[in-house]
Amino acid sequence: MSLVSLQPIRDHRPDLRDAANRFDDWLDLHAQSGFIDTRKVVRDLSGDLTSSEIIETLNAIRNLEIAKVGYRIVDNSGTFVSPIFPSVDDVPPVAFDAYGDEFSVERKHIVQIYELCK
Incomplete structure (x- = not known):
């Protein structure tokens, strides 16, 4: 069972009911991290939902305060190496990879996430 409910999306955006159901299934498998990794959502759900449905559902998640937008740094292997x-503008110019090696943070290292509200 997911840590959050997407029922507010079903209530306020009936046009996204099917997308919310699919997101709920996805969250059941991934919500233990406490955030939604937009890279994984797109990769995992693009076969079931259109890009518009994914974007609209993420926007509804933010607008209905189910989650708030944040940013994390990934190293060159795609591993998260920072807090949210x-x-x-708060992302530092340098970070350390999983092995402790310093690297310059470029745009490709910044991932938008949705931090789930408790």
């Missing part, structure tokens, strides 16, 4: 930052 509230804004892109």
Whole structure:
């Protein structure tokens, strides 16, 4: 069972009911991390939902305060190596990869996530 409910989307956006159901299934498998990794959502759900449905559902998740947008740094292997930052402007110019090696943070290292509200 997911840590969050997407029922508010079903209530406020009936046009996204099917997408919310699919997101619920996805969250059951991934919500233990406490955030939605947009890279994984697109990869995992693009076969079932259109890009518009994914974007609209993510927007509804944010607008209905089910989650808030944040940013994390990934290293060159795609592993998260930072805490959640509230804004892109808060992301530091350097970070350390999983092996402790410093690297310059470029745009490709910044991933938008949705931090689930408790």
